Each structure stands twice: as structure tokens, then as C-alpha cells.
Amino acid sequence: MVRSLFYGFAALFAILAGPVLAQDRVAGERGEVVDVTASGGLIVVTDGGERLNVRIAGIRQPDEGEPLHAEANDALRRLAAGQDVALSYEGELRRDRYERAVAFVAFPGGRDLATSLVTEGWAMVYTTPEARSGAANLLALEQAARDAGLGLWADPAYGVRSADPNTLALYLDSVQIVEGRVISVGETRDRIYLNFGFDYRSDFTVSIAVGDTDGFLDAGIDLADMQDRIVRVRGWLHRRNGPMIVIDHPERLEIVGP
Template sequence: MGVFGDYQKQGGLTRRKALVLGAAGLTVFGATGLRAADMKPGETGRVIRVIDGDSFVLEDGLIIRLAGIEAPRTALKSKKREAWPFAGESRAALSGLINKREVQLFYGGESRDRYGRAVAQVYTIAANGQRDIWIQAEMVRLGLARVMPWPGEYADIAALYALEAEAREKGRGIWSDPFYAPRSPDPNALAQFVDSVQIVEGIITSVADVRGQIYLNFGADYRTDFTVAIAKKNVKRFTAGNIDPLALEGAKVRVRGWVELINGPMIWLNQPERLEILS
């Protein structure tokens, strides 16, 4: 049996967290990890090259990015970017899982990104022709990728978060390095991570609706403290699942996204799947 069996055993989600995850209509479908109504089978093919921990190439030349997760970035000379910690280990792990193997893609939402890459959930194909390993889940379980969903990238987000929590608790892979640690909402500490993707964990002290735009504040002074903002155009993604962001005052949450400096540090939350309710 592949790795499916372990995913459906993950539990312990609070009702509140489950509701937030359900805001985008996501449903746990047992071991498959896919929302059947929204995912459609895509290409199958043999992997001939692994680029990094979340992208690879099929023999027909199609480049695939693993939807819903983010692996450590490799070095990029053109942008003077150094490799993130565990970039090599992540690439090696993905290569060990899929290189020279047959895989099948499954799509939710747009099937191509602006670079022409396929954006898909990926499974290896076993000798009997059946789906075997859900690659996103295995990379997260190993601690060599973190959950990072974008709109339309459907997956069993609850299962991925449970696997990430386990990997983080056990200090696997990236979670053994402070580079990836969840950050405090303390604005002075968080300011050093502006212009990067971070995971921030803290308590929402107040909420506000300003002309339809929602602000989740993590301190007494919105002009300097950390804030999560939900643009008016994105609020419907929460309300579609009967989730009221204004009811989150006092909740302990974990949110992930790009940290900007607007007054204090801020993350724009464009979808509920990037928000975990911890208590």
C-alpha cells in the first residue's frame, strides 16, 4: 500500500478549524486527498528531471509545479538569491520519490501558471496502474516542504496541515532550522522578515471592518502592530462557507503569507486555507 492510509488517520481538528478549512468548499475524501468534484485527471508521464523540491519535468517536456506546497528555494544567480536551508535535501527527496517513475496529474482551478507550468496534485502510479503515493503529502510529512495553498489549488488541506504539524513537532527537515520557524506577531521582531513569506502565530486582539475590508489586529496599535488584512473582494471566500472573520477576535491563529510593511508588518490573507485556527 502507498502512503494514503496514514493520511486518513490524522485527526484532532477543532470544529472551528474545520469550518475555516471548509470555507473554500474543501472536503476530506478519505485516503485520496482530493476533492472529487473539483479535481480532474490530467496528464500521465514519466519523470525525467527534478528541478527542485516542488517542480519537475515529464518526458514530453511539460514542467510541473506541485500545487499547495512550497519547498525550499534553490539558488538563483540572476536574482542573486542564495539557496534556502534544506534546498538540496528537498530536491533529493522529491527525486527519490518520482524520478524515472510514472506519475499522474490532477487539476483544480487553473491548470497552468503564468510561466506555462502545470500546477497539479501529483500521484505516482503503481505497477498495477493504481494511484500510489500522494507526492505533496509525502514531502510535507518528511518536513521537506511546507503547506502554501493558492486559490484554485485544491487538496485535502486538513490532511496536509496535520502532516505539517507532525513534522514540525518532531523537528523533521526544515522544521529543525530557525529559518522556517513560525514567527511571533511582535512587530519589531517581525519587521526583519518583511518582503518574505512567513508563518506567523498569535492571538487576534481585535477585528475591524473598514468599508468592507477586514483587519485582524494582533496588538493594541494598528499603526505599528502586526495585522492580517482581507481585501473586500476576498471576503466572499470566507462568507461562502459561513465563516465570519469578524468573529475571530480572541482566537489564536497561525497565518502564512507575504509580509509587507504597511504601518506595521502586514499579511494580506486572500483565502481561508492559509489560516489555521489553533484555539
């Protein structure tokens, strides 16, 4: 790509306040996408010549072996391969344990890669504590894509699951989106539990560390007031007594009904 395209990035960054981008994102490396990875990432050669493995912040695409992996990877390649990009970061985390850059990715003019993938239905919103800005907009785009049956959402493998523990038992040890009514809220010294049935030993439960509750309150979510609310939660579904998802920040919990 012609390097003059980066004048567009300079103009974009000049509009935003100083070195800090919209929603407290900090400007990072710039470069060209020379390849995409099978895990839904990018290989970016930076202006400084570094070959950088990038994990796109705020979303998740199918892993190898999961349904529609090839189609989602093709969409990523179509959108990103050969493009000049600007990376930005939220918070302190710049690299994950695999030394991948955990970054938001923008094209010249400011178009956001995660937004494009979610809009087309080829990515699920999947925030982390250090990469969650813009989640509300992405969740709305995901819902529109799901309603239209676009991309991943055309396959039942990516459906929103009911909180029925017998159904969820089929999907243990995978990332899932689960929706249901909170029957009760329990608390121990260390954790808050949202119970979706009358027997915590077998029913679906959402677990939150007490130390994370302030973040939910800051987002206007009082976990103690969740009884009888219909909520949607996303995360790694595992077995602890019954099926359980552990969450640690409010963007993983949507209140969808009274």
C-alpha cells in the same frame, strides 16, 4: 519506467467518479518524471511527448539560497525522479504565468507526492485559491512533522513566528507562518483587517479583501468574530505600516485557540 504501470492509474481513475477525481480534481496528463527543478518542480515528459514543467499544487519547498534548499530538492528527486505520474487539476487554472502546470501529482496506486513531502517535513503547506483541496489533511501532517522536528522543521528558519512586530521585522519579504492572538477586527469599504496589536501603524496585521469574505464564511470562519482568537496565518510577509500578510482564501488561516 514500464508503461504497464499506468494500468494502475486507469484502475484508480475508474474507481473515482467519471473524469472528476476526489475533491473535485480533474484528471490531466500522464507521463514520466525525467528531472526535478531547483525551484521544487518537476519536468514531466507526457505520454504525448510534451515536455511539461510542473509546479506541485498545495505546497512550497525552499527556493535557491534558502536554508535546506539542497536537502529538500534531494528529497524531491528521491521521491519523484524516474517515476510515472498522473497529474490532476482543481478549478480552471492549468498553467501559471510561467507556463508551468499547477497540478497535483500522484504515483501508481494513488500515492500523492505532496503528501509524501509534507509527511517527511520537506515541504510547507502553501495553498492557492485554485489549488487547495486536501489542505486540512496536509496541515495535520505538517504539524506532526513540525512536532517531530523533521526536515525543514529542524531548522529555526522555518519556525512558526510570534506576532511580535519587532521579531517579524527580521523576516520581511519572505514567506512566513505567524501565530498570535487577534486583538481587534477592523473593516474598511474594501478590506477586513485582523489586528494583532493596539497600533495598526506598527503591529502585525492580516488583510483580507471584502470580496473574499464569503469563501471564509463557506469554510465556517466568520472573520468578524476573530477578536481574541489565537490564529495561525501563512503567506508573504511585507511591510505596510507594520508587518502584514494578505490572504485570500480560508486554508491560509488556522484557528488554533479560543
